[in-house]
Amino acid sequence: ILQSKFHEAPSKNLLNHINAKLPETATVICESFLPFISAFKCSSEVPENQLFIVNFLFALRNSIETQTFSKYHFEIVLNSYLECLRYLIQKSNSSEEYIEKHLVELITFSFRCEDSEKRKIIHKKVADLLNSWTSNNKQSLSDIFLNKLADQLTDLKNISTIIDFLKLLPKDSKEVINIANILVQRCKADFAHFLDPLYMMFPKLFTEEITEDSLKNLHSHINENCEEIFETIYKLSKNRNQKNHIEYIEDLIRNNSERMIQNPIMKEIILKTSQNFDLHSDLLEKVHNTDSTIIPEPQVIQNLIQSLENKNCLRLAKFLLKFLDNSTDIFLGLFKFSLSSDSTSDILKSLGKFSNGNEVLKQCNTILVSFCENQKLDTDRVSRVVYEVFFEDSNLTLEDVFGNVDYSVEETYFFLKEALQFKLSISYLPDNFILSEPNLGTFKQMGVIELFSIGKIASKNSWTNLLYDRLLVIMKVSAVSGYIQEEISHFLKSLDSEVSEQIKDRILLNAARGDYASIKSLIFLVDLYGDFDENSFLVFFLVTCEYFLEKKSFSAYNNFLEVFFDKITLKSLTKNEALVENRFVQNFNDVEDKNIATDVIGFITSIAENQKGQLLYNENISTIPFEKVAQTAQICRLLSSAIKNFPSELTMKNWDFIRISLSSWVLTVSKSIENITKSKVLLFTRSVLELYEKLMLFMKYEKQKSSTAVMDAMINEWENLFAKEVNIVLFKTVRILVSKGFDKDLCWKEIMRASYDALKLMDFKFVFEFYRNNSNHSLDEMLDFFMDKLSTENHWIRLIASKVIKGLSVHCAASEAESVEKNESNSASFISKFTSHVIKAEASIQEYLDEFTFKVTEISEFKKIDRHVGRHYLALWECICFA
Numbered sequence: 001i002l003q004s005k006f007h008e009a010p011s012k013n014l015l016n017h018i019n020a021k022l023p024e025t026a027t028v029i030c031e032s033f034l035p036f037i038s039a040f041k042c043s044s045e046v047p048e049n050q051l052f053i054v055n056f057l058f059a060l061r062n063s064i065e066t067q068t069f070s071k072y073h074f075e076i077v078l079n080s081y082l083e084c085l086r087y088l089i090q091k092s093n094s095s096e097e098y099i100e101k102h103l104v105e106l107i108t109f110s111f112r113c114e115d116s117e118k119r120k121i122i123h124k125k126v127a128d129l130l131n132s133w134t135s136n137n138k139q140s141l142s143d144i145f146l147n148k149l150a151d152q153l154t155d156l157k158n159i160s161t162i163i164d165f166l167k168l169l170p171k172d173s174k175e176v177i178n179i180a181n182i183l184v185q186r187c188k189a190d191f192a193h194f195l196d197p198l199y200m201m202f203p204k205l206f207t208e209e210i211t212e213d214s215l216k217n218l219h220s221h222i223n224e225n226c227e228e229i230f231e232t233i234y235k236l237s238k239n240r241n242q243k244n245h246i247e248y249i250e251d252l253i254r255n256n257s258e259r260m261i262q263n264p265i266m267k268e269i270i271l272k273t274s275q276n277f278d279l280h281s282d283l284l285e286k287v288h289n290t291d292s293t294i295i296p297e298p299q300v301i302q303n304l305i306q307s308l309e310n311k312n313c314l315r316l317a318k319f320l321l322k323f324l325d326n327s328t329d330i331f332l333g334l335f336k337f338s339l340s341s342d343s344t345s346d347i348l349k350s351l352g353k354f355s356n357g358n359e360v361l362k363q364c365n366t367i368l369v370s371f372c373e374n375q376k377l378d379t380d381r382v383s384r385v386v387y388e389v390f391f392e393d394s395n396l397t398l399e400d401v402f403g404n405v406d407y408s409v410e411e412t413y414f415f416l417k418e419a420l421q422f423k424l425s426i427s428y429l430p431d432n433f434i435l436s437e438p439n440l441g442t443f444k445q446m447g448v449i450e451l452f453s454i455g456k457i458a459s460k461n462s463w464t465n466l467l468y469d470r471l472l473v474i475m476k477v478s479a480v481s482g483y484i485q486e487e488i489s490h491f492l493k494s495l496d497s498e499v500s501e502q503i504k505d506r507i508l509l510n511a512a513r514g515d516y517a518s519i520k521s522l523i524f525l526v527d528l529y530g531d532f533d534e535n536s537f538l539v540f541f542l543v544t545c546e547y548f549l550e551k552k553s554f555s556a557y558n559n560f561l562e563v564f565f566d567k568i569t570l571k572s573l574t575k576n577e578a579l580v581e582n583r584f585v586q587n588f589n590d591v592e593d594k595n596i597a598t599d600v601i602g603f604i605t606s607i608a609e610n611q612k613g614q615l616l617y618n619e620n621i622s623t624i625p626f627e628k629v630a631q632t633a634q635i636c637r638l639l640s641s642a643i644k645n646f647p648s649e650l651t652m653k654n655w656d657f658i659r660i661s662l663s664s665w666v667l668t669v670s671k672s673i674e675n676i677t678k679s680k681v682l683l684f685t686r687s688v689l690e691l692y693e694k695l696m697l698f699m700k701y702e703k704q705k706s707s708t709a710v711m712d713a714m715i716n717e718w719e720n721l722f723a724k725e726v727n728i729v730l731f732k733t734v735r736i737l738v739s740k741g742f743d744k745d746l747c748w749k750e751i752m753r754a755s756y757d758a759l760k761l762m763d764f765k766f767v768f769e770f771y772r773n774n775s776n777h778s779l780d781e782m783l784d785f786f787m788d789k790l791s792t793e794n795h796w797i798r799l800i801a802s803k804v805i806k807g808l809s810v811h812c813a814a815s816e817a818e819s820v821e822k823n824e825s826n827s828a829s830f831i832s833k834f835t836s837h838v839i840k841a842e843a844s845i846q847e848y849l850d851e852f853t854f855k856v857t858e859i860s861e862f863k864k865i866d867r868h869v870g871r872h873y874l875a876l877w878e879c880i881c882f883a
Contacts, residue, residue: 015055018063037088061105082126089141099141109122110122130145512547512553519556525540601646605653614632622681636661658695659714662695670729682751693757696758727767760803768808768811782808809883831880842873
């Protein structure tokens with residue numbers, strides 16, 4: 001009876017008190033919790049009791065996690081909670097469930113808890129509980145807890161708190177070793193997306209495929225716990241399988257290089273070059289002066305907290321050159337590893353958090369040396385990998401600095417010069433090595449990598465632009481770069497076709513990654529298209545663009561256009577157009593603007609005089625190469641920009657060129673319009689429509705004001721000689737566009753918009769006269785066609801149809817009025833042509849049209865009118881009212 005009454009009200013009051021007011025009464029009631037729970041559990045096993053115990057424990061843990069306690073009261077509440085939990089685990093058949101839902105969750109909460117005092121108390125109390133189980137031969141309970149905890153570590157972010165907790169546990173427990181191992185070994189899910197070398201560097205040295213979110217926030221706590229973390233990882237590395245070290249180092253170098261390329265934020269780091277070179281130099285000298293490459297474990301930790309004195313970076317360049325012919329694997333490997341590790345945005349961000357920003361970098365280098373302990377490395381193989389990525393990254397670094405180079409960096413250019421000249425010799429190859437079929441495999445493994453790496457650094461012929469204030473260095477670097485380019489071009493020509501194709505495939509495949517160094521290396525492929533003579537570069541350009549698009553390497557495609565586009569004629573056109581469009585916002589009145597206008601007009605004049613036969617007049621462009629069509633389209637757009645921005649500067653010869661070009665290009669559009677789905681036809685048609693619009697708009701403006709004699713003569717000549725044919729041909733073109741329907745692609749939207757803008761300025765007098773006297777296509781058929789198009793769902797086609805009907809209505813009405821005045825017979829008035837279309841449109845909305853006899857309250861009973869049906873009907877009546 002008492003238990004029944006307890007579950008009615010007191011139990012709820014007790015749980016509410018624990019959830020809300022426990023800090024106020026902790027010293028009074030917490031010491032009674034354990035006797036109360038033990039008596040309550042022993043009295044009966046009814047479901048209500050079990051449910052209360054579960055709710056009681058959750059209420060206590062919720063209070064621990066959410067309420068604010070003093071340190072003294074928090075220990076009281078936590079002790080009471082753990083005592084009740086330990087009692088229930090010992091007495092219950094559900095001990096594993098209690099451990100997982102309470103003890104493991106409590107530790108997991110502590111890993112996320114920001115209150116360090118609360119976290120330390122939880123760690124200590126839980127560790128004491130586990131140690132008591134171990135000492136009382138209840139190891140199975142401890143095993144259950146540690147295994148459950150290990151399952152939670154994948155989702156944890158804060159490693160330092162895990163380290164804190166692990167230090168409190170029994171040192172000889174196999175579960176503790178497993179947990180430590182999980183911190184590194186459970187890192188296999190997302191290596192391809194793990195772009196930050198700061199988190200990846202040191203564990204990658206010891207474990208396979210290290211990538212895990214649990215390591216990502218390590219650098220923010222490295223000041224507090226780096227010694228324990230590095231020591232743990234270092235010890236774990238002792239147990240790693242010692243085979244495949246070469247592959248391991250190769251993979252390490254390549255992965256770091258990729259991440260450096262993807263994150264080229266290096267300006268600030270480069271400006272600190274002297275400090276970084278001091279670090280590399282000091283490390284290398286330590287290794288060189290030691291009989292063995294191993295650095296003892298105590299020194300690993302000691303090096304982590306030591307700082308270095310400032311020294312000149314020239315020391316490093318000379319030091320590395322001494323070892324260029326031997327031990328290349330170790331020394332250049334360390335140099336490359338350090339270079340990439342200190343060239344990332346995250347290390348840059350971390351400099352503000354570390355007392356010494358080079359601690360992590362130094363530790364990584366030291367561990368790399370230790371990792372190579374007593375290994376006989378394949379020096380040729382590793383050095384090739386190191387050279388490739390070293391050149392790649394050095395080249396990219398210079399590119400990203402854009403002139404902001406510290407004087408200390410100049411010494412590295414002399415080092416590069418020596419290294420490149422060394423690389424050009426193939427003395428390390430066997431004396432009997434011949435580039436022939438039997439050795440093709442060897443060549444692919446060695447020669448292609450060497451050629452590719454040399455090509456990358458040699459392609460950096462734009463160093464001159466970056467180092468414009470370092471004249472001496474410019475001369476030396478440019479000479480080396482030019483020399484290597486020449487050597488590689490001769491070398492490629494001397495190879496048989498099969499080998500050269502394999503080199504080409506390798507270079508293209510690497511360039512598909514999109515980094516600028518690889519893209520600029522493609523210049524060496526131009527000579528492979530030498531059979532095309534003066535068109536060799538154009539063929540190379542088009543073939544390479546097509547390759548990147550097929551591979552869907554859009555970043556590489558964009559970078560390739562940026563690097564090589566200025567080498568084709570099209571670039572000069574787009575530059576002029578960009579200058580005009582971006583410079584002339586209003587009427588120009590300064591010297592610079594007038595100079596730009598003069599240059600553009602001179603360019604237009606030269607095209608008119610020298611390229612008239614190449615401007616695709618009256619041709620079908622469907623079979624003409626895209627590059628030629630695009631070039632003509634750009635000329636068309638340049639003329640539009642000139643008319644829009646400085647028409648008064650154009651001479652009569654310029655206007656003649658514009659009128660002749662436009663009248664010829666509309667014929668080209670007419671001949672090509674059946675292939676409008678091709679991108680080059682779309683581009684050309686859009687440009688011609690824009691030129692027509694700009695010319696018509698200008699003439700309309702000139703007619704409204706007192707114009708010059710030159711302008712009056714130009715306009716009269718246009719209206720007498722060109723206007724009729726241009727308007728009729730352009731109208732036919734628009735009709736074909738409308739009849740082909742509409743694609744949702746943005747290009748179609750733009751072509752329809754351009755068509756509508758052109759129709760707004762079109763003189764429909766010529767169109768009316770043409771169709772009124774045309775035996776093949778009558779005016780009635782034309783009007784019926786566009787009235788039908790008013791019902792289409794596409795907005796732009798409706799606008800075009802409406803504009804055509806209104807444009808023709810003016811002349812139809814005028815013609816009808818003239819006939820009435822002359823008393824000529826007229827079987828049907830112009831307005832009657834709308835009748836059949838109105839009747840057809842009314843069918844779908846008839847219930848709304850019965851003289852509006854329905855009441856306002858009955859409107860909701862009708863079905864909604866379809867949007868397109870309603871717009872069709874309104875557009876039709878708008879045209880009728882206009883007529």
